[in-house]
Amino acid sequence: MTARPVGGVPCRVVVCRDCCCGTSKVTGIDHTAQAARLRAEAPVRVSACLDVCDQANVVVVQPSSAGRAAGARPVWLGLVNDPEATEDIAAWVRAGGPGVAPRPAILDLYGFAPPRRRTAS
Template sequence: MSGRSRRAAPGPRAARPTVTVCRGCCCGTPKVPGLDHSAQLRELRQALDGTATVRVTNCLDVCERANTVVVQPSAEGRKRGGRPVWLGLVNDSEATTHITAWIKDDGPGLTDPPDILDLYTFSPSRRVRAELHEE
């Protein structure tokens, strides 16, 4: 297992969506070439400022899907059935743009993601999902 940092995760009642960006063992490193990882994180933070909480974690333990982003619904989105959406291979600015546009439109539970995000969506193991909520 990875050496992820342990910080309190937002509870299920978070007022706005939370975007967790993996920046550990493989995500955010030269192992994913041709991407300005700092610019990607900066773009997410700037585009979602005031709309979502963007946080960085050390490793989500799905290295084969680097770069990984998890979008957790707002309290209202969760109330309406929204669940965290795991996106892998987010290695181009176009994917980042689609993610931010979806979240600005309210994200999981409130707005369907653009069809293009189907290419990035995956389901991690139960163990990995549980550990995200333990942070």
Template sequence: MTSKSLPNSRRGTAPSAAPCRVTVCRGCCCGDPAKVPGVDHAGQIPRLREALGGAAVVRASECLDVCDQANVIVVQPSAAGRAAGGRPVWLGLVNDDDALADIAAWVRAGGPGLAEPPGVLDLYAFTVSRRVGKALDA
């Protein structure tokens, strides 16, 4: 069997069709008004989905084990972005709508591997341990 005859994914869609995924932590600390007061935690995910306009899949996750960075959002590259060298980008302290808008604009432009993030997102980006990172890829 040649590589041409292999399906491109479990769903049979082309890899380039797989969009970015945006994971919003909603574990023990992220999304908790006691840990991060003054944020409309319940409204973050719907506002992010609206701002993305279908450009990415948004999902909530249990604790991502980086509680000191609450609220955490991870932007995983699309299939095309990963093929271009993009890797998941972890963003912490995402506690305002301006940050959500910047994340959405970047993802709509292509996200990791395909578009440069707005410079302000450098202030939110952080590196996680391999153990934590692998847990999200599973």
């Protein structure tokens, strides 16, 4: 069971699982186990394609309400294709995630800026 911070929304995780992420196109990782491991630390939402297939597997760590209050924004992590990276993310989420706990330096290797969404004119 995931611990819920007192008086707020917990850190959340989004895992892309569509055309590239979470499929046999990305080899050497148990995609089901990855999602389950992250789910052990925080609520996990499985998303359709996030349009960054060149970064498969993509994991987005969303800040808790406390993290948002501290000014944190979602952190996009790409190429999360080994159990050690999943463990690093799980540990950061367990510690509080964006805006609450410092991001481990190793996760800087996985960070990338998400694409800008096009809006209808």
